[in-house]
Amino acid sequence: MTTVRQALGLAATQRLLAFAINLGTTMTIARLITPAESGIYSLAVGLVAIVQMFRDFGVGEYLVQAQELTEKTIRSAFGMSLLLAWTLGGLLLGAAIPAAHFYKEAVVADVVRILAINFFLVPFGYITHALLTREMRFGTMLIIQTSSALVGSIAAIALAWCGFGAIGLAWSLVAAMLANTLMLLAVRPASVAFRPDFSAWRKIGGFGLYKTSGMLLEQLARRTPDFALSRSLGFSASGLYSRANGLADTFGDFVVGTVYRVALPQFAKIKNEGAELGATYIETYRMFACIPLSFFSFMAIYAEPVINVLFGHQWLPAAPAMSLIAIAGLLSTPVMLAAPALTATGSIDKLFQAQLVANPVQILAISIAATFSIEAVALCMCGMSVLRVVLYHRQVKRAHNVALSAVLHALLPSLAVVAGALLSPVLFLEWARTHSLPALLTASAGGAMFVAGWLACLYTFRHPYRAEIGRMYRQLRTKRS
Structure with a gap:
């Protein structure tokens, strides 16, 4: 059993590596793209981050804090995650062009469409990630998340170097998510079966409604500078x-x-x-x-x-x-x-x-x-x-x-x-x-x-x-x- 000190050490190591990778990537990319390209990317990420609040719906955190878990609860969590993520991914694809028209920048639509791909990938690793957190298996998560961060970093720098700008940064997030999902699939517990079930949706939904509403407000507030400054x-x-x-x-x-x-x-x-x-x-x-x-x-x-x-x-x-x-x-x-x-x-x-x-x-x-x-x-x-x-x-x-x-x-x-x-x-x-x-x-x-x-x-x-x-x-x- 991982102790709190060990868990904190492993989690800190993972975050430190992510911080170093992110900082190195940011320092490099800042010299390869313009402030305007950075602004377009930040705007699109902000739009997607708000939709992402509905995608998660507090399902992962419900699994972490639940007093006991059953197979049906886990399957219900997967079912809700799959339904929400795929539905919202489709809506995001449809919203790409209106968003580009509103901000009078065609590249916004391309970036939003690319980022929407992650919505179709995330359900297949999301539940496993929540269960690893519940069991405090931070050593496993350190390997997975550091590896996926490196994949995303390499892709971002390479694409920015080739002049892809905001579009290249979007594809780097997809590359990181794909790597993360494949590794989570490799270590998923036997209890995670990809057979959706909605019998426990009321328990999960009650928790998720509060969590999602709060996180939606948090994301709107956090992304308001991107939206307001881009417009004004x-x-x-x-x-x-x-x-x-x-x-x-x-x-x-x-x-x-x-x-x-x-x-x-x-x-x-x-x-x-x-x-x-x-x-x-x-x-x-x-x-x-x-x-x-x-x-x-x-x-x-x-x-x-x-x-x-x-x-x-x-x-x-x-x-x-x-x-x-x-x-x-x-x-x-x-x-x-x-x-x-x-x-x-x-x-x-x-x-x-x-x-x-x-x-x-x-x-x-x-x-x-x-x-x-x-x-x-x-x-x-x-x-x-x-x-x-x-x-x-x-x-x-x-x-x-x-x-x-x-x-x-x-x-x-x-x-x-x-x-x-x-x-x-x-x-x-x-x-x-x-x-x-x-x-x-x-x-x-x-x-x-x-x-x-x-x-x-x-x-x-x-x-x-x-x-x-x-x-x-x-x-x-x-x-x-």
Whole structure:
């Protein structure tokens, strides 16, 4: 049986590899395509991502948190996944031309059609993926997802190099999904039989209705900048904002996604055993919050040299927006575990109540801000982070009786570490600007100072993560000896 620490390590390794692959791919592609091509691709992906919320319908997460699973439940999950995915894939094919007409760009239709292919592939691996997560078989998923990410990365770079632009990026996603599906088919449990059954649709559908509605609102709010900026200020503005937001999104997928994948089955296990979640919830923040707080703090300050080094000078206009988006990430830290805590313990209705207020407000605010500039949109995200902390934590308190003051208190050791680690990099950045140092030297030296300061403060302030690093170091020495 995989322990929580092992599961977290495996999930983190998979996400770290995905982060590295994604970052390397993005850095390469940013030099091969224009901001306008990036904007077209981001728009099409945003449209497809919204439809994808209906495709998933919370089926996978239902299987993860269910107290017990029967063969009929698994077959019903496959039946619902197949019916929804294929129906929505067909509708997406039909919507491609109207979307292109609305945005007055023919390439949008081609990209949407290509991305629709994934809807016809995903049901054959989706259930297996959910069961592997439930069983915390993150070693198997590490191999599968890293391999499929590499396939997608190679395809994206090759097609961008050949001048296929947004269309090439779309085909790379299809290549990654095909590789992922074939590998999941190879390891699927015997209980996953491709014989659809709908006898358990009421149980799955009740959970999925809340989950899908909430995720639909989340995706609409998340993709509103792409839609609104493309319409108001053009695809170049949309592409710049996408680049400014891309690093934060990639990091969120790596760190927050890692903890979510492990926290969901672990929180569900605590709930099914009849124990209280509050203590585990707080301790997870105490241990984990140092990582996102560190990343977003550094990115808020070093956005300009980082963008210049990673993506090239043509993307420098995105730097102010990147700084503001990083601040938004900082402000949202106190509720980054709210979704898995509410989902895993059956309080999906409470999560939906928070989403029902936060996301319409965000959509409206960003739609207005997008008529001004990408910086105005990023500033809106800062305000929305504060609103989400209030709304989401209110539901966590109702479900698990966890006070916001307890969460903020758990963040204090991490805040002390980050503040101490930033001192030297901030002073160095000011000196580098006055002496016109190259971006590569500024970013690498500032990053090295931050890491060194972070480790020093980690031990000086006796942060809980210090013990985890010491444990990993001792294990490494033991293996070498």
